[in-house]
Amino acid sequence: MKKLFLIILSLFSINSFSQTGYAYFAELPQQLTFAGEKVPLEYADVRESLKRSMLTVMYMHSTTMQILARTTRYFPVVVPILKEQGIPEDFKYLMMAESQLNPNAASAAGARSFWQFIESTAKQYGLETGGNVDMRYDIESATRAACRYLKDAYKKYGSWTMAAASYNVGMAGVSNRASKQSVENYYDLHLPEETMRYVFNILAYKAVTLNPAKYGFELRKEDYLQPYKNFRYVEVSGAKIDWSQVAADNGTNYKMLRTLNPWIRSYEYESKSARTFRVAIATGDFRTLGH
Structure with a gap:
């Protein structure tokens, strides 16, 4: 009887997350793509990696709420540039994963702002940096620079997913590992732990942004930040x-x-x-x- 009671209590707890705040594993999307490329959710390792990233995004609750609120301010600026430059719209989720849509985001490695360019890569792709003026903080200029990088990466790999992975570890990092392992598909490639998580974090942000209520995020219209207009x-x-x-x-x-x-x-x-x-x-x- 006691065992039956514990089972019933456990089921009640899982089904009552929204009312009680108990943690639960996210229901993964039935299917998912990135930049038009299929995510092979039929693979157990892929599902496990995505589930882990989904949990991370879901349970940084206040942070994720703020990120979602920023989408209405910054996506209307970024998406037309991606489209104009021939870059799939899904790369806006890469920007989410990079900077949490925080214009002042900074890393210990010296990466800055929306697209988290380090200084050397920023200069390579045409962004002025320095003490007085730093165009990494200009969302339009930085997005165009990111597009130039992604075009180069896609030309090299023929895969947008591989291009996204290279944004984290660099084209040389991806190319060296792909060559040594004799693979061309991102999901078959063994990468450093951070880079392995990186693409799945992008996918998790996409899933949550497309259906926030499903994953426990209820934002009212007034909660979203308005674009700068005036x-x-x-x-x-x-x-x-x-x-x-x-x-x-x-x-x-x-x-x-x-x-x-x-x-x-x-x-x-x-x-x-x-x-x-x-x-x-x-x-x-x-x-x-x-x-």
Whole structure:
């Protein structure tokens, strides 16, 4: 009788997660693709890896809530660029996994912002970095640079999934291992633990973003961040620029200037030669209208 009671109690606990907060394993999608490429969920090791990543995303609950809330602010900027550049839309989930859609994300290795470029790769793909200006923080510029990288990786591997894996460990890292193991399919390739988790984290973010309620995330319309809308662009030129003065001259303040232009990294820009910047300026109702 006691054994039967424990079984019933256990079943009740599992089925009552939403009311009680008990943990449970996620129900995996019946089928899943990444960038049009099938995820082989018929393989036990693939299911186990995806389940682990799903659990991680689900039980970082407050963090995942914030990430989901940011999608409405940043995806409308990123998705048209991906489409324009011929990159599958699913790579927006790679950006989620990289930075949690946090414009100020920084790693110990020196990776920065949305697409987590390290300085050397950023420069290789055309992004200016430095103490005064760092275009890794400009979502449009960084997305275009990421597209250039992903095009190179896809040309090399003929697989978007392999291209995604290389974003974590580098093309040389993927190529060396694929060559030594004589495999071409990501799901057949043995990689470092972090890189093995990396692609499955991307897949987990995709699954949760497409169906948040199924995985325990209930966001109201007002919980999602609104896109930045109430601003205009001005051109600012010079070899020495005082950004606080630029803000004041345009009826805003330094805080709002940095909010809309996170690539500005200090109060002043100084260079040997003059250059022109396209700067977003908040309008008078930028803050009061919730952007």
